[in-house]
Amino acid sequence: MMPFLSKPLWQFRSLSAKLAVLYGILFAACLLIVAIVGQFVIWSNARTTVRAELSASGSVYDRLWALRAQSLGDTASVLARDFGFRSAIASGDRPTIESALANLGQRADVQQTFFVDTAGGMTGIGFPDLRRAVGAVPNSLTSGRKDAVIATTKGAFRLIVSPVLAPNEIGWVIFALPLDGHEMRALQHLSAIPLTATILHRQQGHWLGVAGSNTHDDPLDRFVAKAISGDTGPGALTLPNGYAFALAKPLAGPAGKPEAVLLLSYPLSAAMAGYRTMQIGILLAGGIGLVLVLLGSRWLATSIARPIAVLDAAARSLEEGNRTEVRIEGDDEVGRLAESFNRMSAGIVEREHRITHLAFHDTLTGLPNRTYFRQQLEAGLIRAHKRRERITILCLDLDGFKGVNDTLGHPVGDALLREIGETLSGIAGDGIVSRLGGDEFAIILDERGDADRPRALAQDILDALSRPVQVDGHQIATGVSIGIAVGPGDGVDADVLLKNADLALYRAKQDSRGVFRFFERSLDAAARKRRQLELDLREALQGGQFRLNFQPIFDLKKDRIGGFEALLRWEHPTRGNVPPVEFISVAENTGLIIAIGDWVMQEACRHAIAWPDDVRVAVNVSPLQFRNSGFANVIFQALSRSGLAANRLEIEITESVFLDGETMVVNLLHQLRAMGVRVALDDFGTGYSSLSYLRSFPFDKIKIDKSFINAVAEDPSAAAIVRAIVDLATALDMETTAEGVEDREQLAELRGQGCSSIQGYLFSRPIEGGAVVAMIAGPMSAVA
Numbered sequence: 001m002m003p004f005l006s007k008p009l010w011q012f013r014s015l016s017a018k019l020a021v022l023y024g025i026l027f028a029a030c031l032l033i034v035a036i037v038g039q040f041v042i043w044s045n046a047r048t049t050v051r052a053e054l055s056a057s058g059s060v061y062d063r064l065w066a067l068r069a070q071s072l073g074d075t076a077s078v079l080a081r082d083f084g085f086r087s088a089i090a091s092g093d094r095p096t097i098e099s100a101l102a103n104l105g106q107r108a109d110v111q112q113t114f115f116v117d118t119a120g121g122m123t124g125i126g127f128p129d130l131r132r133a134v135g136a137v138p139n140s141l142t143s144g145r146k147d148a149v150i151a152t153t154k155g156a157f158r159l160i161v162s163p164v165l166a167p168n169e170i171g172w173v174i175f176a177l178p179l180d181g182h183e184m185r186a187l188q189h190l191s192a193i194p195l196t197a198t199i200l201h202r203q204q205g206h207w208l209g210v211a212g213s214n215t216h217d218d219p220l221d222r223f224v225a226k227a228i229s230g231d232t233g234p235g236a237l238t239l240p241n242g243y244a245f246a247l248a249k250p251l252a253g254p255a256g257k258p259e260a261v262l263l264l265s266y267p268l269s270a271a272m273a274g275y276r277t278m279q280i281g282i283l284l285a286g287g288i289g290l291v292l293v294l295l296g297s298r299w300l301a302t303s304i305a306r307p308i309a310v311l312d313a314a315a316r317s318l319e320e321g322n323r324t325e326v327r328i329e330g331d332d333e334v335g336r337l338a339e340s341f342n343r344m345s346a347g348i349v350e351r352e353h354r355i356t357h358l359a360f361h362d363t364l365t366g367l368p369n370r371t372y373f374r375q376q377l378e379a380g381l382i383r384a385h386k387r388r389e390r391i392t393i394l395c396l397d398l399d400g401f402k403g404v405n406d407t408l409g410h411p412v413g414d415a416l417l418r419e420i421g422e423t424l425s426g427i428a429g430d431g432i433v434s435r436l437g438g439d440e441f442a443i444i445l446d447e448r449g450d451a452d453r454p455r456a457l458a459q460d461i462l463d464a465l466s467r468p469v470q471v472d473g474h475q476i477a478t479g480v481s482i483g484i485a486v487g488p489g490d491g492v493d494a495d496v497l498l499k500n501a502d503l504a505l506y507r508a509k510q511d512s513r514g515v516f517r518f519f520e521r522s523l524d525a526a527a528r529k530r531r532q533l534e535l536d537l538r539e540a541l542q543g544g545q546f547r548l549n550f551q552p553i554f555d556l557k558k559d560r561i562g563g564f565e566a567l568l569r570w571e572h573p574t575r576g577n578v579p580p581v582e583f584i585s586v587a588e589n590t591g592l593i594i595a596i597g598d599w600v601m602q603e604a605c606r607h608a609i610a611w612p613d614d615v616r617v618a619v620n621v622s623p624l625q626f627r628n629s630g631f632a633n634v635i636f637q638a639l640s641r642s643g644l645a646a647n648r649l650e651i652e653i654t655e656s657v658f659l660d661g662e663t664m665v666v667n668l669l670h671q672l673r674a675m676g677v678r679v680a681l682d683d684f685g686t687g688y689s690s691l692s693y694l695r696s697f698p699f700d701k702i703k704i705d706k707s708f709i710n711a712v713a714e715d716p717s718a719a720a721i722v723r724a725i726v727d728l729a730t731a732l733d734m735e736t737t738a739e740g741v742e743d744r745e746q747l748a749e750l751r752g753q754g755c756s757s758i759q760g761y762l763f764s765r766p767i768e769g770g771a772v773v774a775m776i777a778g779p780m781s782a783v784a
Contacts, residue, residue: 023297024290031286038282042275047245050266051234054247057195057264061249068177069147069160075108076162076173086166089117097123104173112157112176118169130154130176137161138172140254149251149260151201155180156251156260179251179260194270196244199251200224200261207261224248224261243268362435364414365421373434373442377494380444381487389447391487392454394431395501396424396461398439399479399513408474415471420478427460442501458482458516466514481508482516490519533586536572541595546570548603549766552775553618553737553759556750561776562757563616563650566604567766568596588624597625598634605642605649607769615776618650618680623657627664632671639675646676652703654682658693669697680737684725694732702729704755706740713745723753730754 079085079100088096097115102125105113114124114134122135133152137159141148147160160175179199200207200220207224223237227248237246246265253259314325325342360372368376377393384391398420405413417439424433424441430453432444445454465480483505491497504519511517540546548566555562570578587593601619608617625631639646651672657665669679680701681693694702704725711718722738729736738750741760750758767775 024294027290027293027297031290035282035286039279042272042278046268046272046275047236050245054195054234054245054264054266057247061262061264072108072110072160072175072177073146073162075104076160076175079104080162080164080173086164086170089115089164089170090166094123098125101125101173105175108175110175110177112178114174114176115164115171116174117171121171124174130157133157134159134174134176137174137254142254142256148254149179149258150253151259154178156199156201158251159254179262194266196265196267198263198265200248200263201259224250224263227261228258237265239265239267241267362421365418365435367421367425367441368432368434370434370436373432373436373444374494376432376444377497380446381492381494381497384447385488385492390451390489391447391497392445393485393487393497393501394443394445394454394458394461394516395436395483395485395498395505396441396443396480397505397509399481399509400477401439404476408476412472412474412476416469416476416478419469419471420465423464424461427464428457431457442498454484454486454518455516458484462514462516479514481505481513483508483519484516485519530586533583534590534592537583537587537590537592537596540570540572541592541599545572546596546599548600548607548769550607550617550769550772551759551766552764553616553757554763555757556755557757561615563618564608564611564772565618565620565652565759566600566607568600584622588622591624593622594625594628597622601634601638602641605638605644607772608648609642609644611772612776613645613648616648616650616678617644618652620652620682623654626653626657626668632668632675635672635677636675647678650678650680650701652680652682655693658696662693662696666697691728694728694734698732699734701735701737701756703737703739706760709738709740709746709750709760712738713743713749719749719753722750722755726753726755729756 082100085097085100087093088100101113101115101123105111105125112125112130112134114122114131116122116135116138120135120139122131124131124134130152133150134157137148137150138161141161146162147158149156149158151157156179158177158179160177162173163169164171164173207221219238223235223246226235228250234245234247237244239246244265244267246263249262249264250258251260251262360368360375362369377391380391383389401413401416404416417435420441421433421435424443428443428445430445434442434444436442443457445457450456461480461482465478468475468477470476483501483503485491485497485501485504487497490500500519504517508515508517547569549569550564550566552561553563553565554560568580568584570580570583572578584593587596604617604619608615611617621631628634635649635651638644639649672679678700679697680703681699682703683705684702702725704722708718708722708725712722713719726736735756737757737759738746738755739759741747741750741758741762743762746760747758747762764775
């Protein structure tokens with residue numbers, strides 16, 4: 001890596017240095033690419049030229065090789081036809097044969113000449129060690145061949161064989177030409193380029209050079225192997241003296257298998273020598289161009305970076321809070337950037353004020369938001385602690401605001417919130433009014449010497465908001481509940497004080513709404529108890545602490561038990577039996593009633609499957625559970641898993657399920673009716689529109705509330721109400737069940753009025769599930 005690139009470009013402090021280095025790198029990269037491409041082109045051209053020369057030299061060699069063989073063959077055939085030579089052979093005259101061979105070698109300029117008869121006899125002029133190798137050649141030559149190359153300890157030799165006929169073949173005249181350095185230099189002189197010719201012969205599995213060469217390399221073996229296999233074209237090869245272009249020509253031995261190879265090579269350095277001037281010129285031109293580019297890029301970078309440096313200084317000044325502008329020079333991009341910076345600088349103060357306001361104020365009402373409220377509350381608590389004063393917070397929640405959104409739409413709801421915010425700001429001018437979110441508001445009051453101010457302010461707010469509000473042409477009846485906490489007595493930090501104000505607000509909502517309540521220590525204890533009860537409920541559901549009791553429902557017309565109502569019981573491991581009145585409301589508020597109700601439905605059906613077929617089971621269903629989208633599926637699964645017939649299951653609902661809309665409820669009731677499940681209307685007579693519900697859906701049963709049964713025997717008005725309900729049910733073809741029957745006078749009155757069935761302590765208290773079968777089989781003395 002180059003020294004100036006030891007750290008990334010983005011770490012340069014100067015933009016001009018960045019640009020100069022960047023331009024230099026780009027030009028150097030381009031120059032490197034050009035040099036690489038040029039070098040590749042030069043090398044490719046040199047390779048093409050050398051390969052062409054190698055191919056041409058190989059062709060010349062092939063022609064010379066053939067001409068030499070023909071010339072020597074003709075010379076030898078003259079001797080082979082000579083009568084005297086054939087007579088000497090026939091008579092075994094060795095001196096005459098050797099003299100003739102010597103004269104023949106002298107005329108042909110061949111040092112090694114031999115005669116081999118058909119019996120393998122050997123006569124000749126030459127190396128004694130060569131005779132054995134030459135003597136075996138004629139008989140091993142393949143048909144039609146007159147020459148071969150052999151490799152011996154003396155080197156490689158080319159043998160030219162000419163037969164002697166008299167008239168039959170009686171022997172052979174053989175020329176042995178050494179393929180030595182002299183022969184190779186003669187071949188090199190015939191090439192247009194300074195080639196190097198080398199004869200290779202095989203030894204110990206490798207191709208080794210003769211004439212002083214120590215070539216012993218696996219790449220050479222692979223190169224020669226390719227040539228022998230038929231790939232006779234030129235190629236590239238690494239030789240002991242460097243990288244070279246080479247051409248290998250196999251030289252066939254007596255049996256046709258090559259025993260030597262002619263290697264023509266041309267070093268790469270020699271091939272590239274003619275291009276040195278061009279390469280040096282490219283390098284010089286690139287170096288000069290690089291220097292010029294660096295100088296030019298430095299000047300260009302400085303001209304670009306100078307106005308940017310001015311902008312940078314102005315931006316730093318603006319960051320420190322100083323209003324600043326830069327001078328505009330020209331109308332190019334930098335000039336337009338300076339103009340945009342000036343506009344940004346002019347508007348940044350305004351935006352900062354706007355952002356600060358948005359960060360601490362509610363966008364809908366313009367009142368301080370929760371963040372600003374929290375800061376002011378913390379500051380007020382610190383101030384109150386130092387001055388030994390009090391600080392009061394009022395938490396307000398609108399009553400029925402969800403209904404405004406649902407019926408009139410969110411735009412009207414938003415307009416109502418704005419109107420409420422203005423009203424609160426006008427009433428609580430000595431406090432900080434904030435909107436915490438949704439329909440929740442809060443007010444902070446510092447002590448002003450009037451200890452009764454929080455109560456008076458709360459009452460003023462209740463009085464102002466008790467009157468209908470005119471919003472967007474709609475007259476909306478509003479109301480508010482208020483919780484009040486006074487610090488530091490009710491809390492020494494913001495979280496505790498706000499939590500206690502919320503607890504007081506929760507109490508105000510429980511106490512019929514439209515009132516204010518101060519925080520009391522008992523509220524915190526009740527909240528902790530409620531929270532613990534919620535945790536215990538979750539554990540009870542997971543740990544199997546719930547069980548079912550069953551209260552019988554006696555059929556007065558058939559004088560038998562017609563069914564049982566499933567009643568939920570909770571056996572807490574430490575607190576014992578927890579009454580439903582304590583935990584059902586918590587389960588409904590937390591949503592746990594859905595899971596608990598599912599368990600009750602499954603368990604009730606599981607018990608009822610063991611009862612006689614004419615005995616039903618009734619299950620109370622919470623409005624929250626009933627409105628759950630999967631309620632019908634819960635009933636279907638309970639019936640399917642238990643195998644209980646649908647007509648033996650009776651669900652009991654109250655009028656409150658209709659409060660969120662009648663259409664959805666009626667549709668679900670018809671869906672249950674289609675499944676075969678019976679539906680009873682529980683606590684009839686305690687609502688405000690029961691008759692309209694009876695008209696909307698034909699219930700199977702009406703359960704008369706215990707409040708009417710208590711006085712049915714001695715109060716004529718109560719008896720008249722019960723009689724009217726029974727008559728109404730009879731007219732609508734519905735059954736009736738009287739709840740809470742505790743004495744025989746009540747029973748007699750209900751029998752006389754035609755009530756269908758009863759349940760209460762007169763007949764039996766709730767019993768365990770295991771005792772139901774025994775009760776059904778036992779005597780019915782209680783109502784006899």
